[in-house]
Amino acid sequence: MNQDTIETIERLISNAYTSYSNFIETLLIVVALIAVHFIVNAIVRRQTENDSIRYKWRKNLAYFLSFIGFLLIGRIWFEGMASVATFLGLLSAGLAIALRDPVTDMAGWLFLVWRKPFSVGDRIEIADRKGDVIDIRFFKFTVLEIGNWTKSDQSTGRVIHIPNHYVLQNSIANYTSDFNFIWNEIEIIVTFESDWKKAKKIITEIVNSHSEDYVADAEAQVRRAKKSYLIQYKNLTPIVYTEVVDIGVKLTIRHLSHARRRRGLNQLIWEDVLDRFLKEDDIDFAYNTLRIYQNQIEGKPDLKPKSTSG
Secondary structure: OOHHHHHHHHHHHHHHHHHHHHHHHHHHHHHHHHHHHHHHHHHHHHHOOOHHHHHHHHHHHHHHHHHHHHHHHHHHHOOOOOOHHHHHHHHHHHHHHHOHHHHHHHHHHHHHHHHOOOOOOOEEEEOOEEEEEEEEOOOEEEEEEEOOOOOOOOEEEEEEEEEOOHHHHOOEEEOOOOOOEEEEEEEEEEOOOOOHHHHHHHHHHHHHHHHHHHHHHHHHHHHHHOOOOOOOOOOOOOEEEEEEEOOEEEEEEEEEEEOOOHHHHHHHHHHHHHHHHHOOOOOOEOOOOOOOOOHHHHOOHHHOOOOOOO
16 A cells, blocks of 8 residues: 555544544534523523513524524634635625624614615605604614504504614605605595586685695795705695596595694595585585486486477
8 A cells, every 4th residue: 555545544534533523512512502592591581480581581692602603613613724714704604694684774774874764753654664753773763653454644553663674675655854745635526416616616715725824834845855856846736626427526625734634634624615515505415326317307408308299
């Protein structure tokens, strides 16, 4: 047997012994870390019966021990490597995978600080969640929820914590940034027999009376917002659109409303409309109903069927 073969066999035996030794050390480290995890959790369970505290200790301890284990085991297996950079590269890759969400949350926080798509106090919608922002932190921001089972953007009372990485993955709707008003629409339907022109005039007078202060404030805000955005609003005054639908003539009010006062303004407009229409004998609300139309009686004279004589 030549010298090269002997050296090759010795090298294989040495590598096998080293691998076996590394495997034993790795196993001992894993067992030790599991034991530490079990002992610490047992101590925490004896010290408190609060499920929330127990959960936090269990999760945080698992993360910490996993990180320590990765360092110790990595040192064993990569101890003989000439390039420390290889180990550090693998370590960085492992940390990037294990801490992906926290890292992206930090990136989201930097985006919030730098670009400021919203600030504390703004009303936003993101990932089907709507609410008023009440806190922004490194890993999450918090909103006081609106909508959901309530209507007209009223608060539900629930506090929702949203990870910061959502701002990098989802579109953000801001109700109050730079421009604190939103466009609101109210649909009012009157019967075909009603004097819809008079109804439209009444509705226009009512909505104008409630929008005088809003229009002046909105115009000032648009002028400020144009410094940052390409906003081309030219007419901010209310308007009433006319449309024919199955059950009558629909008069749609389009007007500006403060983002947080939409429901209150809707109520004021509706109450005034109800009061005014009650006084008008030639205006009725339309609603789904069954009706038999007799053209000979109700139709226009020139469109009524002509009687034929024998």
